[in-house]
Amino acid sequence: MAADKTVVPAVIVGGGRVGRALHDMGSGEDVLIKRGESFPHDFKVPILVCTRNDDLEAVLHSTPKSRWSDLVFFQNGMLEPWFENKGLGNADQVLAYFAVSKLGEPPVDGITDANPEGLTAVYGKWASAVAARLRARGLSCKVLDKDAFQKQMLEKLIWICAFMLVGARHPGATVGAVEKEYRSEVSALISELAAAAAEEKGIVFEEAMEDRLCAYSRAVSHFPTAVKEFKWRNGWFYSLTEKAIAEGKQDPCPLHTTWLQELKIV
Template sequence: MQVWSDQRPRLEYFEYLEKGAKKLEDDQKSIIVGDGRIGSLLYELGGENDIMVRRGDTIPDEPGPVYLCTRNDSLGEIIEKCPENKKDDLVFIQNGYIEPVLQKYSLPEDVTKANIYFAVTEKGAVPIDGVTEECPDGMTTATGRWSEAFRQRLKKAKTPLKCIVQNKRDYRRSMYDKLIWISAFNLIGSVHGNITMGDVAKRHKKEVKEMVGEMRHMCRASLAVVLFPKLEERLLQYASKVDFFPTALKEFQWRNGYFYNFSQIARENGFDDPTPMHTAYLLEGKEMGLIDWVHER
């Protein structure tokens, strides 16, 4: 009933029909903020005309997209230092739920965002794409003005990386896919001794399916977001593709904290916890000393 009474899906659909397809920009000279693994990759694929900017530096007032390849907690400072006329050129490439930051700084509704499903083990390493049996076209997605430019740039890799350009409505579903993956797999792997993603997928598949299932149900019941089919299978296959990645509980407020806040709000108002397994594992992780952010509101 919560889904039926939520008008957002209907309004987003009519908004999509009314606006029609917007012109998307092609790849061109770009500004890269952050020289880590992802920033260095995009800079390498762009050629010598790109401008590399490090955290704390001012974003130059130059044409083209501004790829933000930094940690989430750096976003506020970067946005504040960004020239006003460049804010609609920002491209957010972060894991986790960053919508509150975008809203806080009143960024344009169609600001470009990307979910990346490829792994770069170290600077200069050949990236491993998230192409799986369930997702032969890859799992990386992007939306917004510079989404096509991002797709074209990834295609320039020695082994071309795949990227699907989506409308805002479908991208929102993809964003929750990735949020669930990075939250559930890291949490399960951490409480089992910081094992790898591959070990989580192979040895703890039952736990994965249960936790992902309750998160998927929460998205539908509480947020009116119906995720794409075969979520558990898709996420398990991707974890097997990047099986060497270690698990860890990081950036809590942007990842697991999102689901934990919903659990807190539900209990405070007399409702059942929508993600009880997730909450139980978090509290176990707290007892193990893996995180110290979890606390009662």
């Protein structure tokens, strides 16, 4: 790719598929940091974090505290409890609905028949700079306020928790197979998780969530399914279950709990 001088330079933490793709989108002035490499203290630019969720603690410890407000998190899953614990309540986040199939390959936008305008979204201090970087390479990206972003973040969380759990019940099932062959199962789970999330966060989701999530599944139908990063994904919904039971209330996610137990995940 040719360098684009209109793109704001960045520090990119993580040399995997997404980190490399973001670096390739840059102006030629980016600094790419891999595991164990030192942080450039005097480079006052956004810090794009493209590591695994379980590496976030190490990333935070290696970043000068004065620069924490410049961190932009590209991770999937429920990060809000971790953000609050670290005093990062207004942290920049990106919902990346683009896929990079192999290291060094260009990203493919997650455009669906339900959302032809694209689904990738960003929130926070550096939102416009991140959106400009993605758009310069032909990818869609919406800049949202915090409330709108939270709703979309929860939708993506529901997608990954529902489709991965249903797929895990049917060994070998891809995301596309779940959408096509096990639609009733995933539909019931989406409804349950959406109701629990709406109640917990005091929000109202836009109508037709199931249609949007199934459309995305058709767009990434080849993705394999597995329940991973439990703490950051299904674990958040299971924490709602544990809290309700401890308070003598009904489980808000009984189907989710039953299937987690069936697979001996809890």
